[in-house]
């Protein structure tokens with residue numbers, strides 16, 4: 001009876017010990033998992049934030065090469081995949097390495113010869129896994145590229161749904177989307193075939209080694225080098241050891257296959273934009289005189305095709321200059337250089353006699369504002385669109401800018417005035433009204449040079465004239481790019497461009513008397 005009590009006490013003690021170990025192990029596992037999840041969340045947030053800031057600073061050319069939909073996919077899917085793989089595998093590698101080290105010590109202590117066989121298995125597993133990793137890396141890159149393409153297609157089509165609808169291109173777009181989905185399915189199907197084959201070979205290898213251990217172990221027992229108990233204990237450790245080795249090799253392979261993803265994300269992070277190098281000029285007063293001196297320019301996407309050839313022209317301060325000419329003549333390219341969206345390959349663009357790149361980046365973009373051909377509004381209120389990017393913009397400033405843009409009348413007529421929502425990309429406003437808001441957005445910055453690139457094309461001719469006059473009253477240099485020659489007759493100076501060069505310049509009267517290209521174009525438009 002006493003013996004029975006002793007056994008029971010001993011048993012309870014062992015059970016208590018086991019419970020404590022389990023509790024400790026669970027706590028450790030929970031803590032480790034929690035810590036890694038926390039690291040994962042922080043890493044994702046940090047990388048996404050850095051990547052987004054880096055993307056926003058890139059040259060315009062970068063966005064011509066990389067479409068917004070696919071960049072958004074890189075920003076989210078790739079960073080998530082990268083974070084998940086790195087953090088999860090670090091967790092797994094830490095756990096497996098510790099387990100392997102401990103169990104190897106035990107198996108070596110039981111039998112070095114049988115442990116040697118485990119090592120052989122390890123080596124073969126590494127060879128097998130590295131072959132499979134190469135394939136996985138390729139597939140992973142294909143999947144991510146495919147995801148980026150799917151996102152790009154969807155955002156392009158849904159973002160331009162009006163064009164799609166008016167061209168009755170729904171079926172075409174759906175077919176295109178299916179084509180990319182099918183491509184993704186093919187990639188995943190191939191992955192679905194390779195993956196079980198790999199698992200089967202791995203399993204066969206593992207079973208084969210176990211059989212060898214059994215055969216060798218029997219021989220060792222027969223020769224009395226180890227006991228049956230040792231052989232059983234060896235098997236007790238060998239199974240989890242083998243699993244941990246597989247986990248470790250798999251984790252390392254997964255990390256290797258993620259290198260492709262990481263390298264793409266990091267290449268964006270490391271990319272230094274070429275066009276944002278700026279000086280520190282920020283003069284208190286600026287006249288707004290602009291000079292193009294022998295400017296030669298080719299777009300980065302077509303470096304051999306010069307769209308501006310040794311172009312020289314002067315835009316007098318405080319006056320209205322119009323650039324006119326046939327489509328493709330290079331008018332918008334001049335405007336893009338003036339806003340430093342691109343850099344010329346030859347010559348210089350000067351503002352008050354100083355090269356544009358010697359001005360502070362923020363100063364230049366505040367003093368030289370552009371209203372582009374198709375101004376984009378952001379979802380939000382009319383007021384938030386006018387004050388876009390400004391930190392201390394008061395209602396008074398907005399009202400003043402709206403008045404100069406001839407937009408006050410229509411804004412005041414809206415039910416919620418400046419708080420009226422414009423909808424996604426300003427869909428709730430007509431094109432003319434969108435242009436008014438965009439002009440107000442440019443004027444609220446109190447610029448010294450304002451560029452209207454076909455920006456008043458949807459406005460009534462009288463409003464166009466009124467806007468120009470209100471802008472000029474403040475001594476601002478006004479550059480108007482226009483197709484309709486009628487709208488620029490009042491300009492102080494007119495420059496006629498074609499083929500990337502200035503062909504004629506002067507006032508409307510002078511150009512008409514000259515009877516050149518301007519006069520012919522004018523008469524062609526208004527016979």
Ligand SMILES: Nc1ncnc2c1ncn2[C@@H]1O[C@H](COP(=O)(O)OP(=O)(O)OP(=O)(O)O)[C@@H](O)[C@H]1O
Pocket residue numbers: 064299301302307325326327328329330331332333334
């Ligand atoms: N991002 C670009 N990449 C490559 N070439 C471009 C790009 N933008 C314009 N071009 C080319 O540069 C040339 C000049 O175009 P630009 O837009 O400056 O002319 P434009 O006179 O303003 O024409 P439009 O009145 O039609 O806007 C054209 O041949 C055009 O095809």
